[in-house]
Amino acid sequence: MSTSAIGLQPQAGDLRPRAGDVMCITFLGVVAMLFAGFTAAYFIRRPSPDWVPITIPAWGWIGTGALVVSSTLLERSRRRQDRGLLWASILLGVLFLGTQLLSWRELSAAGVYLPSTPHGSFYFMLSAVHGVHLFGGLLALIYTATRRSEIRWVAGYWHFMGLTWLYTLLLLAN
Amino acid sequence: MAVEDHSAPTSFVKKYIFSQDHKVIGLQYILTALFMAIVGGWLAVMIRTQITWPEKAMVTPENYLSLVTMHGTIMVFFVVSLALVSGLGNFLVPLMLGARDMAYPFLNMLSYWTVVPACFLVLVSFVVEGGAAAAGWTAYPPLSALPEAVPGSGLGQTLWLLAMALFIASFTMGGLNYIATVLNCRAKGMSLMRMPLTVWTYFMSAVLGVLSFPPLTAAAIMLLLDRHGGTSFFLPSGLVFNNEVLAHEGGTPLLFQHLFWFLGHPEVYVLVLPGIGITFDLIASFARRPVFGYKTSVYALWVVGFLSMIVWGHHMYVTGMNPYVGEYFSIATVLITAPFAVLGMNLVASVWRSRIRMEVPMYWALGTVAVIGLGGFGGLFLATSISDIYFHDSFFVVGHFHLMIGVVTVLSTFGALYHWFPKMFGRVMNAGLGKLHFWLTYVPMVALFFLMHLQGMSGLLRRYYDHSIYEFQAPGRELALVITILTYAAFAAQAIFFWNFFYSMFKGVKVGANPWNATTLEWTAPSPAPHGNWPGALPVVDRHPYDYDPAAEEDSDYKPQGVVA
Numbered sequence: 001m002s003t004s005a006i007g008l009q010p011q012a013g014d015l016r017p018r019a020g021d022v023m024c025i026t027f028l029g030v031v032a033m034l035f036a037g038f039t040a041a042y043f044i045r046r047p048s049p050d051w052v053p054i055t056i057p058a059w060g061w062i063g064t065g066a067l068v069v070s071s072t073l074l075e076r077s078r079r080r081q082d083r084g085l086l087w088a089s090i091l092l093g094v095l096f097l098g099t100q101l102l103s104w105r106e107l108s109a110a111g112v113y114l115p116s117t118p119h120g121s122f123y124f125m126l127s128a129v130h131g132v133h134l135f136g137g138l139l140a141l142i143y144t145a146t147r148r149s150e151i152r153w154v155a156g157y158w159h160f161m162g163l164t165w166l167y168t169l170l171l172l173a174n
Numbered sequence: 175m176a177v178e179d180h181s182a183p184t185s186f187v188k189k190y191i192f193s194q195d196h197k198v199i200g201l202q203y204i205l206t207a208l209f210m211a212i213v214g215g216w217l218a219v220m221i222r223t224q225i226t227w228p229e230k231a232m233v234t235p236e237n238y239l240s241l242v243t244m245h246g247t248i249m250v251f252f253v254v255s256l257a258l259v260s261g262l263g264n265f266l267v268p269l270m271l272g273a274r275d276m277a278y279p280f281l282n283m284l285s286y287w288t289v290v291p292a293c294f295l296v297l298v299s300f301v302v303e304g305g306a307a308a309a310g311w312t313a314y315p316p317l318s319a320l321p322e323a324v325p326g327s328g329l330g331q332t333l334w335l336l337a338m339a340l341f342i343a344s345f346t347m348g349g350l351n352y353i354a355t356v357l358n359c360r361a362k363g364m365s366l367m368r369m370p371l372t373v374w375t376y377f378m379s380a381v382l383g384v385l386s387f388p389p390l391t392a393a394a395i396m397l398l399l400d401r402h403g404g405t406s407f408f409l410p411s412g413l414v415f416n417n418e419v420l421a422h423e424g425g426t427p428l429l430f431q432h433l434f435w436f437l438g439h440p441e442v443y444v445l446v447l448p449g450i451g452i453t454f455d456l457i458a459s460f461a462r463r464p465v466f467g468y469k470t471s472v473y474a475l476w477v478v479g480f481l482s483m484i485v486w487g488h489h490m491y492v493t494g495m496n497p498y499v500g501e502y503f504s505i506a507t508v509l510i511t512a513p514f515a516v517l518g519m520n521l522v523a524s525v526w527r528s529r530i531r532m533e534v535p536m537y538w539a540l541g542t543v544a545v546i547g548l549g550g551f552g553g554l555f556l557a558t559s560i561s562d563i564y565f566h567d568s569f570f571v572v573g574h575f576h577l578m579i580g581v582v583t584v585l586s587t588f589g590a591l592y593h594w595f596p597k598m599f600g601r602v603m604n605a606g607l608g609k610l611h612f613w614l615t616y617v618p619m620v621a622l623f624f625l626m627h628l629q630g631m632s633g634l635l636r637r638y639y640d641h642s643i644y645e646f647q648a649p650g651r652e653l654a655l656v657i658t659i660l661t662y663a664a665f666a667a668q669a670i671f672f673w674n675f676f677y678s679m680f681k682g683v684k685v686g687a688n689p690w691n692a693t694t695l696e697w698t699a700p701s702p703a704p705h706g707n708w709p710g711a712l713p714v715v716d717r718h719p720y721d722y723d724p725a726a727e728e729d730s731d732y733k734p735q736g737v738v739a
């Protein structure tokens with residue numbers, strides 16, 4: 001049975017959204033709610049007396065830069081149909097995960113481990129949760145690059161993961 | 175187009191095991207849930223037996239908590255969620271929308287096969303060292319956060335968390351799929367305001383699930399880190415264990431409660447709303463009239479959905495919250511009664527003075543309506559913070575929530591199974607046995623949970639393995655024996671259903687495509703519906719879903735919602 005026989009192909013004049021768009025936006029909603037949950041926890045936990053603030057690792061900011069460049073390259077590659085740029089964007093994503101590991105090293109070198117202070121716990125946890133989600137996006141990008149499948153939704157997710165990291169970092173830094 | 179296509183399966187494995195057909199997946203969910211229901215029901219029997227004859231000490235106090243925890247967890251997440259939301263939803267939504275399948279069949283299969291290992295972990299946790307989780311279905315820390323707290327806090331709790339993680343992943347995939355299917359795969363002419371109310375409620379339920387599960391996931395991640403990473407998100411300072419002060423400090427168990435109930439409350443609506451939607455559809459089919467107030471019902475659903483997400487604090491009145499916050503939660507909760515009353519009144523008005531045909535599904539539908547009223551009434555006392563402070567953690571609460579998430583959901587699930595059985599297998603279930611099953615389930619279940627309210631009023635507390643050691647609980651114990659006998663009766667009566675279900679699957683009376691003369695689209699497909707649901711072209715919708723004419727002759731009083739060219 002072909003897709004059109006299944007009745008899922010939009011017909012002319014059809015105003016329904018594309019299924020991929022619905023799926024992508026709803027999934028972004030899921031991830032947003034996950035981070036909203038963590039945000040609530042962060043603000044409830046912060047006033048307690050054992051909250052010793054940590055300095056945000058420099059590698060965290062450097063990684064943010066890598067994601068910004070990666071997203072820019074991704075958009076460029078879409079506009080120019082340039083797969084070289086796509087791979088460059090993927091590479092920057094991998095680099096970002098590297099900077100996250102370095103930022104953990106930086107923290108532990110300063111004597112901050114997962115249980116040391118709640119602020120540190122939040123940093124480790126949120127960067128890990130974000131890292132796992134970003135890694136999923138990375139796999140999707142690689143899949144798209146090798147299979148040459150449609151990039152629209154993967155790109156949306158990728159930008160969203162970049163924004164989420166920026167948001168997380170600003171949350172942790174203030 | 176991202177939406178995947180799949181051809182008719184040829185091998186046995188692809189057809190019945192790793193199937194991507196929504197009807198097969200729906201049945202897989204239902205059968206899995208029926209199996210888990212036997213386990214969950216058996217746990218209820220054990221719970222009742224223990225608290226009725228505590229002197230026999232059938233189980234230890236820790237084991238009693240495990241029984242209660244696992245009964246609640248299994249019933250909420252692995253019976254009602256699987257049968258009503260994932261199972262019937264999968265079966266019904268594409269058929270009622272006039273679609274060939276769900277938007278993402280592969281994802282659908284994946285979501286079923288993610289929940290199977292979750293069920294397995296839940297079952298295995300009974301036999302691991304220390305036994306199953308014992309921190310309640312709500313998994314409150316510190317009991318759930320300290321592996322050394324009670325035997326069940328060890329491996330049992332870890333398995334509980336893993337099972338829940340898999341369940342949440344599966345349920346989220348399912349929710350995404352429902353949303354994409356409803357927005358995307360409707361037949362020609364099926365505008366949103368022409369969708370049967372069943373589909374509307376599944377849509378609302380998916381939206382709520384997708385929005386409210388992620389914060390619980392966040393809480394579960396923090397709980398895992400508290401358990402295994404030494405953090406103190408939820409663990410306060412100064413906890414003493416084995417005469418040693420634990421290193422944790424500064425955490426707050428209340429944070430977990432907030433995150434839990436931010437999911438927990440909408441989850442109730444995730445379960446109850448599809449039950450209400452199904453009841454609307456059953457009532458329309460057997461009252462032979464368009465449902466009353468279709469549009470107001472849809473709007474009421476949206477209001478209920480929205481309000482359900484901002485009332486979670488009514489589970490936490492006794493946590494010492496600021497009285498103004500408590501007042502806010504009270505008012506918001508009481509507000510829900512307004513849209514709920516709209517739904518209830520529309521249900522009642524739909525049957526009012528109609529030419530009712532008392533077929534088996536209609537018994538269950540009318541029963542559901544009655545219980546919505548009864549359960550909702552108890553809710554008023556719990557919504558008001560002042561009275562809840564007395565009722566909190568008593569059997570009043572147990573009685574109340576069972577009526578809503580236990581009885582409403584179970585009755586509507588049974589009604590749906592009797593109603594759509596012909597669409598699943600091309601045969602009907604035996605009507606006499608169906609009615610017998612109804613009375614033997616309905617009367618004991620409603621009675622026993624009603625009596626629990628009375629127990630709660632007299633001060634009997636929940637989650638106690640032996641009430642007899644407290645003098646103040648003696649009055650509440652008087653009803654225990656009656657309730658337990660009713661429990662045994664309700665449990666035993668399910669044998670009738672199981673026999674009827676499996677016997678009729680192979681030997682039931684064969685019927686045509688539309689045995690109930692109902693209007694919604696699924697009845698225009700053959701029974702059982704083939705792969706792709708309609709052998710030829712898809713139906714084209716040209717009217718609202720409930721076009722019954724009360725004035726017309728019987729058998730010609732309905733017009734199907736769509737025509738198959």
Ligand code: HEM
Binds near residue numbers: 222619635
């Ligand atoms: C005949 C059927 C059932 C009986 C007799 C029954 C009985 C009970 C009893 C006596 C308790 C409280 C035990 C205690 O607190 O000491 C309980 C708890 C509970 N039940 Fe049921 N139950 C039944 C069906 C269901 C169903 C269908 C659901 C579905 C949602 C359900 C969900 C729960 C939950 C969530 C709890 C709370 C567990 C906790 O305290 O952590 N039960 N049940």
